[in-house]
Structure formats: C-alpha cells, structure tokens
Amino acid sequence: MIRLQKFLQECGVASRRKSEKMIREGMIKVNGEIIQEMGYKVDPQKNIVELNGKELKVNQRKVYILLNKPRYVITSVKDERGRKTVMEFIKIKERIFPVGRLDYDTEGLILLTNDGELAHTLTHPSYGIDKVYEAEIEGQLSESEIKRLKEGVELKGGYKTAKASVRIIKTSENSSRVEVKITEGKKRQVKRMFKAVGHTVKTLKRQSIGPLTLKGIEHPGAHRFLSEKEINVLRMYIKKKASFRSLPNGLSM
Template structure:
C-alpha cells in the first residue's frame, strides 16, 4: 500500500475514530519510527513505518466489527474509567478492541453502537451527515402543544439554538408525559437540556434508534452484531 494519512491509519487500526486520532497526534501521543509526530496530515507508509500510540505499536485491522448494545442505566460510555465504574465494554464479551460511537450519559439507557472501524465511526458522528437519533423521554408535568412546538423549532441551550427536531407526545399520566424526540445533533446531554429549557425535567431517557437501526428485541445489557443491511443503511 502507498502513503496514507497518519490519522486515517490510526483509525484503520481500530484505535479510535479519525477525529480522536487527530487529538492524539496534536497532543504528542503518536510516534512514527520512534519520532513524535504532531503535524496533522503527515503521511506514512503503512507497510514499512512503525507507528505507536501511547508507546504501543499499532497495526491495520481488516477484521472490522460492528455491534449494537442495549445500554442500561448506570454504565459509562467509554472504554476505561479512571474511577473504576462499570463501562459499556464490560457488557461485551469479545477479544477484539472496540469503542463506542458517540455517547449515552450515565443515566441514559438504550441503543449504543460500537466498532473498531474508524471511518465508519467518523461518518456516523460527523454532524454533516445529519443521522437521526430517536429517544423516548419520560418528563415531569403534562407537556402542552405550544411546548412541543418550541422543541420542534429549536430551543436555546448552552448559548446556542438547537436544530429543528421531530417531537410528539406518546402518552401521559399522573402529571408525567412520555415524549418521542428525534434529533440529528449530538451535543452533551442535549435532550435533557432541551426539556429543561422548556420547564420539563427528564425522569428517564432511552435512545431507541440510531438512523435506521433500532433495539429490536434486545434486552438491557445484551448485544448483537449488526447485520449487513444495518451496516449498509448509512450509505
């Protein structure tokens, strides 16, 4: 193989996504033939050059893995946790190194995708692809029609206005509302903050779909490999 950009090579090795690979390079965590490389866009010979990340030698991975997991509440969406809390990787019993695509916060359950294909992960996380994420939220209070319209057109959180969303009430009782909301952005704790902005604190939150992939019959804490149709559904 000829020359390849260093961040793409790192992603191909299944270490992380291409965007996070760029962070590793800029922060001096990557060496090529023993020399620290911090310049993005550096090209290497993938068959001859020796690349290390945090001093571990990495090699390209052609055995790509694609998994969907029903994340329960109480798990961290990361590979390792400095406080020894349970992570989503603890739920998956395979030998290959994989990592989550995006995040679900500690108290959010539902569909999480994991892979060792950096290009695939980068595509799914990049804002320009506008991949829909579907959530079901139980919120405090009986939500009004005008509040739904506010959520649909966008609300201001953390100093920015959210993109238009698809929102509908799917049930309510005992001063609580169940709401389906579909967004394509992926800001930190975005759905919770959107409901907080309109005066309805979230009681529980579950992601039910990522693009055309949904939980199907998965139970909390269980996982399965994506089918070819699911993988190809992102185009």
C-alpha cells in the same frame, strides 16, 4: 500514505475526533518519534506506529456490534475513575470503540465498531443522522412548548437546535413519556432541550440510530453483531443522507 488520525481509526483505536486528541496529547509515536502534527501521513506497510508502547496494525476484519447500554455505564473504552464502561459487556479480540456517546445516566442503543470511516459519518453533524429517544419528563408539555421543541429551541449558551420531531406517548398527572427525534448530537442535547422549555428529564433512552434499533437486544446490557444485510442497509442510509445534503458519502461501498 494516509493521515495518522485515519490510520488510528482503521486500527480501531478510537473515532477520528478522539484520535486527533491522542495525537495532540503526544500519545502516538511513529518510528519511535512522538508525533503531534495533525496532517502527518504514514505508510502502514513501512512505518511503525505505537500507542503506549504497543505497535498498531490496521484491522482486516471489520466488526459492528449493537449494545443496549444500561444506565450508569460510561460510553468509553476506559474510565480513569474506574467506573464500568461499555467495553465490559463485549469480549472479542478485535479492538473496537463506541460510535458517539450516551450520558452516564442514559440508556439505550449504541454502536461499537473498528470501522473508522463509518464512525465518522455517523457522528459528523453534516450528515444529519436521525436519532430517536424516549424521555420521561416531569409535568406535561403544552402545545406551545411542543411547537418550540419542533421548530428548534435555544439552549443555554445561545445555540439553537435544529428542527425535531416530538410525539407524546403517554401522560399522567405528574409526568409524561415523550418520543423525540433529532439529527444533531450536542452534549446532553435532549435533556437541555426539555430544560429550555421548563421540564426536567427523569429518564432517557435511545431507541434508534438511523435504521438501527434495539430489536433483539431489548434487555439492558444485551448486544449482538450486525448482519451483512444490516450493514449494507446502514451504508445505503448514509449514502442517501449524503446525497440529500450534497456531501461525500465517506464510505467504501
């Protein structure tokens, strides 16, 4: 017996957080009955679980795909407003979903998979997964502004970010290119961090997630499957992060 939201993850329906949202909204039926209870458990061998009238089955083959998301593309399985989503760049029979998200006008690296456990660990803030971004901002950062970003800056609403790494790549009279490494994933976090120190982000691109990079998919819209070696490296990276923070690694190695 497994929790319903975990079953949905393993079917490649969505991440755990989105699966829980689907349950709360009454989108899931078990044996013909709508289930909205978070702790509800199912037996994949005996129970019939449906989403929008379609029976769900646990994926046997795990799929891991890196995509270089272009700007003005939605990080979602579908969009009610009809905008282009990341799913339109990948045509496979397996049901997959994006891990985390990038803003509509942000480009760069995103992972798509049907591995719910791995998706959960990559997006859970407790694991502190490194994410590197390259931002083009208006103006130039002062030494005091760089220090504030590195030590953690208070965002609108009172939240203070964790420590970050900041490196100036290039400056010109009116703008700067800056590399930022963070271990959190608050909504529009990098843009809000720069805004907090008085600078507007003109363009933003995610370069890496942990050991995963844009190598081999440099062109926006390009994608590729992770190799078995890369999957193992990613799992070991997560295990190391979990060990450092005294957390369960959450993965079947």
